[in-house]
Amino acid sequence: MDIQFNLSTIKEAVQSLWNAGKDTKVWVFHGEMGAGKTTVIHALCEQLGVKQAISSPTFAIINEYNSPIAGAIYHMDWYRMRDEEEAIQAGIEDCLLSGNYCFVEWPEKAENILPEKVFNVYLKATDHENRLLTVNA
Amino acid sequence: MSFSSENQNETGNNSSTENNSVRILAIESSCDDTSASVCIDGRIASNYVANQKVHEQYGGVVPELASRAHMQNIVPVVDVALKQAGISLQEIDAIAFTQSPGLIGSLLVGAQFAKSLALALSKPLIAVHHMQAHVLANLIEENRPSFPFLCLTVSGGHTQIVLARSPLELEVIGETIDDAAGEAFDKSAKLLGLPYPGGPLVDKNAQLGNPLAFKFAEPQIPELNFSFSGLKTSVLYFLQAKQKEDEKFIENNLNDLCASVQHTIIQILLKKLKKAVAQTGVKNVCIAGGVSANSGLRNALQEAGKKYGWKTFIPPFQYCTDNAGMIAITAYYKYKAGKFSELDVSPTARAEWN
Numbered sequence: 001m002d003i004q005f006n007l008s009t010i011k012e013a014v015q016s017l018w019n020a021g022k023d024t025k026v027w028v029f030h031g032e033m034g035a036g037k038t039t040v041i042h043a044l045c046e047q048l049g050v051k052q053a054i055s056s057p058t059f060a061i062i063n064e065y066n067s068p069i070a071g072a073i074y075h076m077d078w079y080r081m082r083d084e085e086e087a088i089q090a091g092i093e094d095c096l097l098s099g100n101y102c103f104v105e106w107p108e109k110a111e112n113i114l115p116e117k118v119f120n121v122y123l124k125a126t127d128h129e130n131r132l133l134t135v136n137a
Numbered sequence: 138m139s140f141s142s143e144n145q146n147e148t149g150n151n152s153s154t155e156n157n158s159v160r161i162l163a164i165e166s167s168c169d170d171t172s173a174s175v176c177i178d179g180r181i182a183s184n185y186v187a188n189q190k191v192h193e194q195y196g197g198v199v200p201e202l203a204s205r206a207h208m209q210n211i212v213p214v215v216d217v218a219l220k221q222a223g224i225s226l227q228e229i230d231a232i233a234f235t236q237s238p239g240l241i242g243s244l245l246v247g248a249q250f251a252k253s254l255a256l257a258l259s260k261p262l263i264a265v266h267h268m269q270a271h272v273l274a275n276l277i278e279e280n281r282p283s284f285p286f287l288c289l290t291v292s293g294g295h296t297q298i299v300l301a302r303s304p305l306e307l308e309v310i311g312e313t314i315d316d317a318a319g320e321a322f323d324k325s326a327k328l329l330g331l332p333y334p335g336g337p338l339v340d341k342n343a344q345l346g347n348p349l350a351f352k353f354a355e356p357q358i359p360e361l362n363f364s365f366s367g368l369k370t371s372v373l374y375f376l377q378a379k380q381k382e383d384e385k386f387i388e389n390n391l392n393d394l395c396a397s398v399q400h401t402i403i404q405i406l407l408k409k410l411k412k413a414v415a416q417t418g419v420k421n422v423c424i425a426g427g428v429s430a431n432s433g434l435r436n437a438l439q440e441a442g443k444k445y446g447w448k449t450f451i452p453p454f455q456y457c458t459d460n461a462g463m464i465a466i467t468a469y470y471k472y473k474a475g476k477f478s479e480l481d482v483s484p485t486a487r488a489e490w491n
Contacts (some may be wrong), residue, residue, distance in 0.1 A: 033324070033373065034366075034370040034374075036366075038315045038316070038366055039315060042314055042315060052489050053309075053489070055312070055313050055315055055317065056315050056316045056320060056366070058320055058324075059293045059295075059319075059320060060238060060240065060294050060486060060488075061240060062241065062486050063486070063487075063488065064485070064486055064487045089242065090240070090241075090242060091242060125370075128374060
């Protein structure tokens with residue numbers, strides 16, 4: 001599934017994304033810096049009724065939110081992880097095994113601790129405003 | 138000294154603090170610095186910070202290294218803070234610690250230590266929210282804002298505008314919806330090829346450059362919220378386009394690039410601060426957090442103060458970055474309000490305010 005979107009159509013895009021991926025708990029977001037990973041997760045969590053501040057976890061590694069629709073959500077950024085060992089020590093595995101939804105940015109940094117079944121989301125900038133979201137569910 | 142004098146019990150009523158001063162030991166371990174502070178009657182008697190230099194070579198704070206280093210640092214750091222304050226453990230009236238938000242492994246070390254100490258000494262425990270403490274760092278010095286005041290808290294992980302009505306009535310009225318201001322500095326610095334930590338280097342180079350040399354996208358975000366991810370993307374595409382024409386574009390324009398990025402970030406911050414003043418009518422304006430060390434931001438706040446008739450406040454540098462002094466001052470007000478925690482309180486990475 002491919003979805004073209006920009007900031008004015010992101011709500012519809014994340015709703016389609018949720019419909020496509022909601023049966024899988026661990027979602028991994030692939031894309032370069034500036035591709036829109038944090039922005040998409042922000043819009044998705046908002047769509048799921050999260051009332052807390054949703055922001056980049058680059059600094060905190062793990063942000064935890066609460067959604068009336070999806071329950072507890074772990075928003076993670078593995079950008080600063082060097083390997084799996086470090087990710088485990090940072091408490092990431094506990095989140096992955098918790099049975100709650102996990103939205104992971106920069107999963108490439110510690111791929112081997114991901115469970116077998118993940119929902120892959122690929123993000124790409126097609127120009128300054130528009131983004132292409134691809135999932136192979 | 139209007140705050141501490143409230144506590145003086147002139148009528149001699151029975152009170153837990155009667156004839157006694159309030160002495161608090163505070164521990165902060167939310168990120169990469171281990172810090173301990175002693176606060177005596179609202180005065181910071183010591184504020185000792187052990188910095189973990191180890192992270193510079195890894196381009197950021199490494200959580201596992203951070204918590205391991207906290208474990209090594211915590212006993213000596215507390216010991217130094219007590220000695221500098223000239224006080225013994227037995228004279229402490231309460232133990233405070235940072236409960237949230239932060240790196241969970243790091244928070245656990247401080248929380249566990251504080252709980253153990255409280256249990257061993259039979260003293261009450263006070264859990265402190267790191268972001269509230271940043272705001273109340275403004276109450277440490279004699280030259281402090283009167284209530285109500287606004288505080289722009291800017292750091293590597295956070296960007297918030299807080300309306301403070303009293304020490305314990307704090308309300309977040311604006312915050313970032315994506316990257317924090319400090320993250321915008323660090324990520325832009327990375328795009329410019331500067332080493333970690335990039336923020337201070339951007340500041341240093343910016344002082345030699347023209348802030349209006351280049352223009353980057355400014356976010357259009359409603360209300361008092363912030364967004365910095367668009368700026369990051371704007372810088373990225375700008376550099377990509379320019380480097381196609383001139384391979385050495387960054388090298389040849391580094392100072393102007395730093396000055397322009399810094400100027401844009403500061404304008405984004407100040408625009409919302411102005412809006413917050415207009416909305417609330419509050420003209421006591423403070424900044425806090427690690428990014429308040431940025432010279433451009435400090436100057437811009439002071440200029441805005443002169444221009445718009447604000448009273449501006451910036452805590453001394455040692456209380457801007459992560460430090461236990463701000464945890465101690467917050468705990469002091471919580472102590473006076475009787476806001477203690479049970480021993481089963483646990484640290485959390487969640488950022489919301491209780």
